[in-house]
Amino acid sequence: MKGFECGMKKFFLLGVSMFVLAGCGGDSEEANGESEEGMGTLDSESEEEIESENDNSTESEEEANNEDSSHDSGLLDLNDTDPGWINYEGERTGSSEYQTTPPVEYDPSLQYEISVGAYIAYFNGDEFIDTVQQGSSGQIEQVEEADTIRVSYHNSFADRISLTEESN
Structure with missing residues (x-):
């Protein structure tokens, strides 16, 4: 009988441990999901917003480059540096x-x-x-x-x- 009680205790501890780990594992996944979002994981809507911002940024850079070449640099040739x-x-x-x-x-x-x-x-x-x-x-x-x-x-x-x- 003693062997049965020892086996039950191990089974009970194993069950409780699995229950606790399963509960922690769910929190861990949620925490990981949040940290992934914070670290740059994007859904498709966010990616579209970023692409739109990048397109606008590229246009701004092109405008800035055009302004750079159009400003009066006097005797300096800034297009051949x-x-x-x-x-x-x-x-x-x-x-x-x-x-x-x-x-x-x-x-x-x-x-x-x-x-x-x-x-x-x-x-x-x-x-x-x-x-x-x-x-x-x-x-x-x-x-x-x-x-x-x-x-x-x-x-x-x-x-x-x-x-x-x-x-x-």
């Missing part, structure tokens, strides 16, 4: 968060003004002379030996950077 910047040794380096313009003809007898902070690299032909960090808008440094410059700027300035010759 290279990623990165020109460092103080004359090497192109850096991240894709920066752009460098193609060479711009430079006359050291003239004054030039830039609209935002940038890095100005001075060249004589293909020979690198110097890179100067221009911290804010204003006149750029005059370098007598230079005949071209390249301007490196952060992408966030693309819609407002310009380089102009100042009239005397």
